[in-house]
Amino acid sequence: MANIENVLVPNGLVEGRVLAKKQWTEKLFSLEVAASIESYVAGQFTKLGLLNSDGEWVRRAYSMVNHPEHAYGQDHLEFLIIADDNGQLSPKLNDLEVGDKLFVGKQPSGFMTLEEIPDYATALWMLSTGTAIGPFLSILEDDSIAKRFDSIVLVHAVRTQSELVYSDSIECAKNALGDKFHFVSVVSREAHPTSLNGRIPELLLKGEVQKQVGLALSAPDSFVYICGNPAMVKDTSETLLELGLTKHLRRKPGNFASENYW
Ligand SMILES: Cc1cc2nc3c(=O)[nH]c(=O)nc-3n(C[C@H](O)[C@H](O)[C@H](O)COP(=O)(O)OP(=O)(O)OC[C@H]3O[C@@H](n4cnc5c(N)ncnc54)[C@H](O)[C@@H]3O)c2cc1C
Numbered sequence: 001m002a003n004i005e006n007v008l009v010p011n012g013l014v015e016g017r018v019l020a021k022k023q024w025t026e027k028l029f030s031l032e033v034a035a036s037i038e039s040y041v042a043g044q045f046t047k048l049g050l051l052n053s054d055g056e057w058v059r060r061a062y063s064m065v066n067h068p069e070h071a072y073g074q075d076h077l078e079f080l081i082i083a084d085d086n087g088q089l090s091p092k093l094n095d096l097e098v099g100d101k102l103f104v105g106k107q108p109s110g111f112m113t114l115e116e117i118p119d120y121a122t123a124l125w126m127l128s129t130g131t132a133i134g135p136f137l138s139i140l141e142d143d144s145i146a147k148r149f150d151s152i153v154l155v156h157a158v159r160t161q162s163e164l165v166y167s168d169s170i171e172c173a174k175n176a177l178g179d180k181f182h183f184v185s186v187v188s189r190e191a192h193p194t195s196l197n198g199r200i201p202e203l204l205l206k207g208e209v210q211k212q213v214g215l216a217l218s219a220p221d222s223f224v225y226i227c228g229n230p231a232m233v234k235d236t237s238e239t240l241l242e243l244g245l246t247k248h249l250r251r252k253p254g255n256f257a258s259e260n261y262w
């Protein structure tokens with residue numbers, strides 16, 4: 001990447017600084033960034049950007065893990081990122097250190113928010129792979145969910161147990177939401193004593209996730225957000241249709257909606 005200390009910031013981006021970095025695995029990390037962007041709501045994402053060695057801007061979408069009303073204020077953003085060895089930006093973000101400069105999209109966006117969930121939903125299911133647990137952690141911190149939903153289920157599917165991140169935040173959600181909250185981890189590439197093994201669509205079809213949380217996943221009171229690997233989003237959407245749920249559209253309310261990460 002090019003030296004960015006003295007570059008002109010292009011439209012749509014603001015300057016940010018890395019405040020903290022947590023390395024979960026060699027490839028998986030969290031960045032805390034100071035940047036003055038417009039206000040966001042839980043579940044949304046913004047862009048992170050750097051200049052490449054040809055002097056071109058490379059920008060990609062990353063979801064905020066922290067709730068906008070967290071203790072450090074809206075200018076303190078946290079992101080959970082996996083470095084893809086073949087990718088242009090994510091390995092460069094993994095190379096950043098505290099104090100380094102990067103660029104952040106001024107205008108957050110995204111429709112995977114609480115506002116978009118139809119009023120008839122009393123059970124919220126959030127199904128994620130890999131870093132897509134991030135926006136759901138932000139939603140879990142929203143004070144409104146305890147009143148709004150009778151049950152809240154978070155499913156996090158990863159390849160190895162070392163990628164089961166943010167256990168402190170999940171513990172906080174358990175304390176805040178009590179019996180309403182259910183967390184299910186899925187580890188696909190090794191055995192893990194407190195996780196299901198396999199993939200989300202099959203585990204839903206066999207009823208194993210439902211059995212673990214003691215809830216049925218049924219229309220009309222359930223609403224499901226699916227986020228992460230596009231193949232998982234596709235396969236899970238097909239499974240939910242098989243289970244009798246319907247795709248949610250603004251013009252035709254239903255039971256599930258999704259966000260693809262690539
Ligand atoms: C709404 C949204 C939110 C997101 N939030 C997060 C988040 O919170 N955390 C996170 O880690 N990621 C998130 N992502 C993914 C993120 O935006 C990037 O896509 C990811 O980090 C990879 O970017 P990259 O520049 O490193 O890889 P890229 O350079 O974009 O490449 C990605 C992969 O695709 C392949 N590839 C790229 N271009 C081509 C091509 N032309 N032909 C064939 N193969 C190609 C590469 O080999 C590589 O394996 C999100 C994406 C979206 C859409």
Ligand SMILES: NC(=O)c1ccc[n+]([C@@H]2O[C@H](COP(=O)([O-])OP(=O)(O)OC[C@H]3O[C@@H](n4cnc5c(N)ncnc54)[C@H](OP(=O)(O)O)[C@@H]3O)[C@@H](O)[C@H]2O)c1
Nearest residue numbers: 027082084129130131157158159188199200229231232235
């Ligand atoms: N995680 C790593 O160690 C690692 C290391 C280097 C680079 N990367 C790259 O980073 C990117 C993201 O990796 P990631 O590990 O966070 O996410 P990922 O590859 O999407 O894997 C996360 C979880 O999603 C599951 N999954 C994949 N396809 C699915 C489908 N069609 N239906 C249901 N579940 C499915 C995986 O199961 P399976 O295990 O059964 O596929 C795994 O449990 C990828 O491009 C990857 O190549 C990852």
